[in-house]
Amino acid sequence: xxxxxxxxxxxxxxxxxxxxxxxxxxxxxxxxxxxxxxxxxxxxxxxxxxxxxxxxxxxxxxxxxxxxxxxxxxxxxxxxxxxxxxxxxxxxxxxxxxxxxxxxxxxxxxxxxxxxxxxxxxxxxxxxxxxxxxxxxxxxxxxxxxxxxxxxxxxxxxxxxxxxxxxxxxxxxxxxxxxxxxxxxxxxxxxxxxxxxxxxxxxxxxxxxxxxxxxxxxxxxxxxxxxxxxxxxxxxxxxxxxxxxxxxxxxxxxxxxxxxxxxxxxxx
Amino acid sequence: xxxxxxxxxxxxxxxxxxxxxxxxxxxxxxxxxxxxxxxxxxxxxxxxxxxxxxxxxxxxxxxxxxxxxxxxxxxxxxxxxxxxxxxxxxxxxxxxxxxxxxxxxxxxxxxxxxxxxxxxxxxxxxxxxxxxxxxxxxxxxxxxxxxxxxxxxxxxxxxxxxxxxxxxxxxxxxxxxxxxxxxxxxxxxxxxxxxxxxxxxxxxxxxxxxxxxxxxxxxx
Numbered sequence: 310x311x312x313x314x315x316x317x318x319x320x321x322x323x324x325x326x327x328x329x330x331x332x333x334x335x336x337x338x339x340x341x342x343x344x345x346x347x348x349x350x351x352x353x354x355x356x357x358x359x360x361x362x363x364x365x366x367x368x369x370x371x372x373x374x375x376x377x378x379x380x381x382x383x384x385x386x387x388x389x390x391x392x393x394x395x396x397x398x399x400x401x402x403x404x405x406x407x408x409x410x411x412x413x414x415x416x417x418x419x420x421x422x423x424x425x426x427x428x429x430x431x432x433x434x435x436x437x438x439x440x441x442x443x444x445x446x447x448x449x450x451x452x453x454x455x456x457x458x459x460x461x462x463x464x465x466x467x468x469x470x471x472x473x474x475x476x477x478x479x480x481x482x483x484x485x486x487x488x489x490x491x492x493x494x495x496x497x498x499x500x501x502x503x504x505x506x507x508x509x510x511x512x513x514x515x516x517x518x519x520x521x522x523x524x525x526x527x528x529x530x531x532x533x534x535x536x537x538x539x540x541x542x543x544x545x546x547x548x549x550x551x552x553x554x555x556x557x558x559x560x561x562x563x564x565x566x567x568x569x570x571x572x573x574x575x576x577x
Numbered sequence: 578x579x580x581x582x583x584x585x586x587x588x589x590x591x592x593x594x595x596x597x598x599x600x601x602x603x604x605x606x607x608x609x610x611x612x613x614x615x616x617x618x619x620x621x622x623x624x625x626x627x628x629x630x631x632x633x634x635x636x637x638x639x640x641x642x643x644x645x646x647x648x649x650x651x652x653x654x655x656x657x658x659x660x661x662x663x664x665x666x667x668x669x670x671x672x673x674x675x676x677x678x679x680x681x682x683x684x685x686x687x688x689x690x691x692x693x694x695x696x697x698x699x700x701x702x703x704x705x706x707x708x709x710x711x712x713x714x715x716x717x718x719x720x721x722x723x724x725x726x727x728x729x730x731x732x733x734x735x736x737x738x739x740x741x742x743x744x745x746x747x748x749x750x751x752x753x754x755x756x757x758x759x760x761x762x763x764x765x766x767x768x769x770x771x772x773x774x775x776x777x778x779x780x781x782x783x784x785x786x787x788x789x790x791x792x793x794x795x796x797x
Contacts, residue, residue, distance in 0.1 A: 333667075346667065396666060398668050398671060399666050399667070399668030399669045399670045399671065400670045400671045400673075400674045401674070403671075404671035404673060404674070405671075405673060406673050406674065425667050425668045427666055427667060427668075430662060430663075430664050430665070430666060431661060431662055432660060432661050432662070432663055433661065495670065495674065497658070497662070497681055498654075498657075498658035498661055498662065499658070499661040499662040500585070500658075500661070502585070530584055530585065530586050531584070533585065534583075534584055534585050537660075537661055538585075538661055539657060539658035539660075539661030539662065540585045540588060540589065540654045540657055540658055541585065541589060542654070542658070542680065542683060542753075543680065543749070543753040543756045543757065544676040544677070544680040544681060544749075545676050545680070546670070546674070546675075546676045549670075549673065549674040549675070549676065550670075550674050557756060557761055558761045558762065558763070558766075560756070560761075561756050561759050561760060561761030562759070562761075563586065564586055564589065564590070564756075564757060564758065564759040565759035567584070567586040567587075568586075568590065568759065571580075571581045571587075
């Protein structure tokens with residue numbers, strides 16, 4: 310009996326299988342240079358690695374081989390900053406819903422797979438190098454209204470501003486936007502409406518956002534159009550790609566807010 | 578006002594409003610066509626009534642205006658959208674992140690519909706003018722013209738294909754109208770999406786029934 314137990318215990322520990330992958334990575338030396346796909350083989354990829362760790366393995370290999378490493382954006386690596394946007398096999402942040410690239414794990418892929426890795430492609434997000442893109446257009450949209458005015462002086466009493474639970478929840482859902490740009494990357498029109506509508510909704514739903522409510526939506530939509538993003542055709546690709554699962558309801562809200570603002574604004 | 582029309586959100590509104598008018602029209606047109614199953618007189622008298630009432634000039638010119646605006650904006654938006662994404666991706670998105678083909682091909686379905694509408698008006702509205710008399714009243718015999726036109730199998734096939742394309746266009750368009758005009762709520766949006774699909778199927782199937790019926794029943 311006891312011999313049997315000890316025998317079965319030894320077979321439970323198994324080393325994770327290591328994978329060999331073929332990567333087709335977009336290489337582009339600068340904003341104005343011609344880009345192309347380069348093919349690399351990486352081995353020793355463990356299923357528990359994140360996608361970015363796999364990219365690190367690739368870069369280590371390239372450094373050792375004397376090849377310039379692949380430039381890609383990353384920061385928190387825990388799914389909250391959105392810096393790591395890249396387009397993996399045609400999908401922003403990879404094949405699954407509700408995750409950022411850094412939270413995508415290699416167990417999602419099979420040994421021997423070919424993975425195509427591209428930067429987000431939009432005129433408003435120029436490529437800096439390889440997979441790194443310039444998303445400062447989002448900063449300029451935010452600066453055009455994505456803020457509230459606050460009084461100086463003592464901190465107000467907690468809970469002194471009344472707000473319904475429903476509005477607070479909806480505002481929080483919209484505030485979950487991390488500005489990664491997956492909406493723009495996945496939209497066939499490279500439209501930034503999901504991002505802009507999340508910011509507009511976030512503040513329009515809150516009492517603190519009311520003083521700038523009208524100017525905010527007008528300013529942000531204007532800046533969005535100036536930046537050269539495309540128009541929204543309601544395909545819903547943005548909603549499907551958003552790692553924070555921001556919904557199209559926000560775009561409808563922005564449409565309403567915009568119409569309202571157009572009707573009430575005193576500015577020409 | 579001009580700011581509104583130039584903005585991306587404003588163009589969406591105009592697209593949605595003109596789409597609303599046009600999709601309402603195709604439904605009315607389709608139900609009128611069903612009179613073909615009642616007979617030539619009912620069909621011709623309905624046609625006569627529709628073109629000889631005080632609202633006719635207003636309705637027909639509104640339709641022309643809506644169609645021109647819808648088509649013009651569709652082309653303009655497509656051009657702007659192409660320039661916003663100058664280089665395409667090498668791979669298509671994963672199934673979990675892909676969207677309906679109907680929603681991605683509105684400019685193609687719309688272009689086919691534009692060609693269809695022009696040929697349709699040339700064939701019927703501006704086609705041969707036959708007269709027929711019912712109880713002393715002379716009206717246009719559209720039924721005869723229509724039966725003649727649908728003797729040609731190639732013409733019937735073109736109609737069936739174009740009307741399926743119309744169904745595909747409506748499949749995305751109808752529910753999209755509500756989103757563009759600002760109606761999206763978990764309480765009613767699932768119903769709107771469902772209605773949009775049923776609407777597209779009913780309109781396309783209702784229209785398609787006419788050329789097929791005429792081709793099969795009114796032989797030579």
